[in-house]
Amino acid sequence: MASSTAVGRQETPEPDQFYEARQKVYPQSVTGTFRRIKWGLLLCCLAVYYLIPFIRWERGPGQPSQAVLVDFPSRRAYFFFIEIWPQEVYYITGLLILAAISLFLMTAIAGRVWCGFLCPQTIWTDLYMAVERFFEGDRHDRIDLDKAPWTADKVLRKVGKHASWLLIAWCTGGAWVLYFADAPTLLKDIVTLQAPMAAYIWIGILTFTTYALAGFMREQICIFMCPWPRIQAALTDEWALNVSYRVDRGEPRAGVRQGVQLRAQGQHVGDCIDCRSCTFVCPTGTDIRLGPQLSCIQCGLCIDACNAVMAKLKRPGNLIAYDTDINIQRHAQGLPPMRKLIRPRSILYIVIILVIGGVMAFSLATRASVGVNVLHDRNPTYVVNSDGTIRNGYTIRLINKAPAARTFEISVDGLPASARLEIAGATRDGPKTMSLSVGVDQTREARALVFVPAADSRAASTDVTFLIRETSTGESARHHDFFKAPGQ
Numbered sequence: 001m002a003s004s005t006a007v008g009r010q011e012t013p014e015p016d017q018f019y020e021a022r023q024k025v026y027p028q029s030v031t032g033t034f035r036r037i038k039w040g041l042l043l044c045c046l047a048v049y050y051l052i053p054f055i056r057w058e059r060g061p062g063q064p065s066q067a068v069l070v071d072f073p074s075r076r077a078y079f080f081f082i083e084i085w086p087q088e089v090y091y092i093t094g095l096l097i098l099a100a101i102s103l104f105l106m107t108a109i110a111g112r113v114w115c116g117f118l119c120p121q122t123i124w125t126d127l128y129m130a131v132e133r134f135f136e137g138d139r140h141d142r143i144d145l146d147k148a149p150w151t152a153d154k155v156l157r158k159v160g161k162h163a164s165w166l167l168i169a170w171c172t173g174g175a176w177v178l179y180f181a182d183a184p185t186l187l188k189d190i191v192t193l194q195a196p197m198a199a200y201i202w203i204g205i206l207t208f209t210t211y212a213l214a215g216f217m218r219e220q221i222c223i224f225m226c227p228w229p230r231i232q233a234a235l236t237d238e239w240a241l242n243v244s245y246r247v248d249r250g251e252p253r254a255g256v257r258q259g260v261q262l263r264a265q266g267q268h269v270g271d272c273i274d275c276r277s278c279t280f281v282c283p284t285g286t287d288i289r290l291g292p293q294l295s296c297i298q299c300g301l302c303i304d305a306c307n308a309v310m311a312k313l314k315r316p317g318n319l320i321a322y323d324t325d326i327n328i329q330r331h332a333q334g335l336p337p338m339r340k341l342i343r344p345r346s347i348l349y350i351v352i353i354l355v356i357g358g359v360m361a362f363s364l365a366t367r368a369s370v371g372v373n374v375l376h377d378r379n380p381t382y383v384v385n386s387d388g389t390i391r392n393g394y395t396i397r398l399i400n401k402a403p404a405a406r407t408f409e410i411s412v413d414g415l416p417a418s419a420r421l422e423i424a425g426a427t428r429d430g431p432k433t434m435s436l437s438v439g440v441d442q443t444r445e446a447r448a449l450v451f452v453p454a455a456d457s458r459a460a461s462t463d464v465t466f467l468i469r470e471t472s473t474g475e476s477a478r479h480h481d482f483f484k485a486p487g488q
C-alpha cells in the first residue's frame, strides 16, 4: 500500500485498498542530447540483436558457418573464432561474472545508466513508444484519444499500433531462435511452416512477453519487478553520478508571470517555473524534483526537457543534470562542485575485470585442441583369462577440437614390457601402441583392453597413464588411471 512520489499517481490509497491502482503514463516526446544518445544506442542494440545470427564465419568443411551459434544437438557454442565445448562451460561462467562486474562498475560511476540506456526493457519500451506516437500522436493526443468514444479513426489507430507491436514482438522472438540453428535455413523453415515445433513455441513465448512487457507493463517492470534498483543501492555511493535536480537553484519555484511579479516585489525566486515538462517526458512518470527515487531509471530525458525550457527562458542549463549527492550538498552550501570518478571501488572493479578477462583470454589462447578421457570398467575391475593373463577393460574418449580429421597414437605407460593394448577398430603400431582417427571437431569413443601376464603382475593396483599423441603435430594429452589385478 505504498504511496508513490511520482506526480500523477495517487498519493494516499484508500485504507481498504491493498494495491495502488496504476496511473497510466503518457510520456511526451523530447529532443536533446540524451534523447539522441538513446536513439543511437537503441539502433545499435537492435541492429546487433536482429542481425548477428546472419553474420557468416567460415570454419571449414562440415562445420557451421554462423558466427554466433548455440548448437544444442552437437553440444557446441560458437562465437566467431571461439568454440566452446560442453566441458568448457566455465568460459560462459567467466563471461557472466565479467558482465556482472562491468554492471557494478557502471553503477559505481553513473548510477542506473544501464537501466536508462541499455536494458532490453528500456530499449523495447522506447521502440514501442515510438510506434505508439506514430499511430496515436504525442502525449496530449494520446490522452484525448483514450478519453474519446470509439470511432472508426480510433479503431484504426489502435489496430495499427497493436499490429505493429505484435509484428515487432514476433520479430524479437523470431530473432532469438535464430541463435540456435543456421539462421537463413531456419528463417525459411519458419516462414514455410516447416520449422520444429520448439521454434514456434519459443517464438510464441517471446512474442507474448515482448508485447506484454514493452506494450503494457512498461515502467511497472522497472519499479516493481526488477531487483536491480534494490541491489544497486549497495553498489553506489555519494560520488556516483545520478540525474539530480538542483534544489538550491530551482526553488522556490514559480510560474513565469508569478516569478516576474515576485521578483518585482524583491522576493527570491528559483529558476524552476513549475512547467512540469521534466515529468511529462519521463517514461516512468517520475518527478525528479522530489529527489532520488526508485522509479527513476536515469534516462536523462528530463535533463533534455528542462534544458529546452531554460534555453527558451535564456537561463543557464542543467537545472536538472547528472550530478553526485556530494555536489548537490556542495551546491546548497555555495561550494564549487567536485568530481571523483576514480575511487577504491571503481579501481577494484576495473582490476577484477582485467584479471578475469586476462585469465580467460590466456586460457583461450593456450587451450589444447586434443583431449582424452578414460573410464575404467567398474564390474568386473579385472578378468583372469584361461591362459593366465589378467585383463582390464576401459572406455576411452578421444577429443579432437581441430577443424580437420586427425589420427592419434594411443599408448599405455606404467606396465611391464609384456603388457599388451587392444583397441577395437584401431591400427596396431606396437604391443602397447595403437592408432585411431577422429573426425573434424568430434569425439570418438573406443573400447580398450589391457592384458598383463599373471607372472608379471606384481601389485593389486598399478598406476597407468594413457597417452595420446597427434601424429602430424605431436600435440598430446594424457589421463592417469590404474590396472587392477588379484591381491598379492
Ligand code: SF4
Residues within 6 Å of the ligand: 250, 271, 272, 273, 274, 275, 276, 277, 278, 279, 289, 305, 306, 307, 309, 319, 320
Ligand atoms: S522542466 Fe525544469 S523548469 Fe520545468 S518543472 Fe521541470 S525542473 Fe522546473
Ligand code: SF4
Residues within 6 Å of the ligand: 243, 278, 281, 282, 283, 284, 285, 286, 287, 288, 295, 296, 297, 298, 299, 300, 301, 302, 303
Ligand atoms: S526522472 Fe528523468 S532520468 Fe529519471 S526516469 Fe524520469 S526522465 Fe528519466
